[in-house]
Amino acid sequence: MGAYLPDYILDNFELSKMVDTSDEWIMSRIGIKTRHILKGEGLGTSYLGEHAVKDLLEKTNTDPLDIDLLICATVTPDMFFPSTANLISYKAGLKNAFGYDISAACSGFLFALVTASKFIETGAYKKIIVVGADKMSSIVDYEDRSTCPIFGDGAGAVLLEPNTEGLGLLDSELHSDGGGAQHLHMKAGGSAYPATIETVKNKWHHIYQEGQAVFKAAVSNMGDVSAAVMERNNLTIDDIDFLVPHQANMRIIDATAKRIGLPKDKCMVNIEKFGNTTAATLPLCLWDYESRLKKGDNLILATFGGGYTWGAGYLKWAYDGGDFSR
Numbered sequence: 001m002g003a004y005l006p007d008y009i010l011d012n013f014e015l016s017k018m019v020d021t022s023d024e025w026i027m028s029r030i031g032i033k034t035r036h037i038l039k040g041e042g043l044g045t046s047y048l049g050e051h052a053v054k055d056l057l058e059k060t061n062t063d064p065l066d067i068d069l070l071i072c073a074t075v076t077p078d079m080f081f082p083s084t085a086n087l088i089s090y091k092a093g094l095k096n097a098f099g100y101d102i103s104a105a106c107s108g109f110l111f112a113l114v115t116a117s118k119f120i121e122t123g124a125y126k127k128i129i130v131v132g133a134d135k136m137s138s139i140v141d142y143e144d145r146s147t148c149p150i151f152g153d154g155a156g157a158v159l160l161e162p163n164t165e166g167l168g169l170l171d172s173e174l175h176s177d178g179g180g181a182q183h184l185h186m187k188a189g190g191s192a193y194p195a196t197i198e199t200v201k202n203k204w205h206h207i208y209q210e211g212q213a214v215f216k217a218a219v220s221n222m223g224d225v226s227a228a229v230m231e232r233n234n235l236t237i238d239d240i241d242f243l244v245p246h247q248a249n250m251r252i253i254d255a256t257a258k259r260i261g262l263p264k265d266k267c268m269v270n271i272e273k274f275g276n277t278t279a280a281t282l283p284l285c286l287w288d289y290e291s292r293l294k295k296g297d298n299l300i301l302a303t304f305g306g307g308y309t310w311g312a313g314y315l316k317w318a319y320d321g322g323d324f325s326r
Helices: 023-029 045-060 084-092 105-121 178-182 197-201 211-232 250-259 278-288
Strands: 002-004 008-011 034-037 069-073 098-102 128-135 153-160 168-176 242-245 298-305 309-316
Touching (some): 002 045, 002 278, 045 069, 045 084, 045 153, 069 105, 084 128, 098 105, 105 128, 105 168, 105 298, 128 278, 153 278, 168 211, 211 250, 211 298, 211 309, 242 250, 242 278, 278 298
Parallel strands (some): 069 098, 069 128, 242 298
Antiparallel strands (some): 002 153, 008 034, 168 309, 298 309
């Protein structure tokens, strides 16, 4: 796993000076203490992704010219076009790769991972990089205490290659329901509501979220789809080494683990220090826990995002992560 987190850390104490909140309020309701924020003029999601990819290439000793394809999952692209994947490929020196973006909010990395695995399985390509990256600070309203404590910036990346040992992404189940858009969306900036003075004044270019509706949908859908993937692959709780849940908030993580009967020590959690980095949460979890993972470990990836989008994947880990300990 490759990753990049910006140097600047916004903690709850500093955040409480910006909006009516406190460390106690945030920790009790969300479970986040710090989040990384990308600062600097003209620096967008491609900057995060570029550095995550370069970290990945260095760790795996991979020639950037050998990469066939790069898929970037993001909802905060640098611009509508060209795609952030194209910009990352250019900056990281992937001169022989083509690329494109996937927009599925917090489920984006899993959606991209499944897509890339199919390119590998067909034999069309041999080396594919999947990036999950978001600069959430670019669409957060720091006067809205219900959303601004939640999100942070970051990027994670993984290299997919052919495998004949029964390792890698073995199964998945993905879903979407546009009816959920009313509860979690960014209203303006697209073709329905192009940017105007009014849309800016109305703060329609920021995240809008109805917390209770999203919480209820996230817990039920993440739990159900995880259980479905486990059942389909005849996996019990004892077979699972780790649940890798989207880091939305601590209550959702706890409820999802409880929903499938998984103990806390089998649940990857780093939301306290990174916050919700949207498409980057799953790869940042894998990166953070990489040194603890062993070849053959059974992982269930579970996610839920705005729109709504959700899904789960069964991943059999393909290498001893301790070889890449940081």
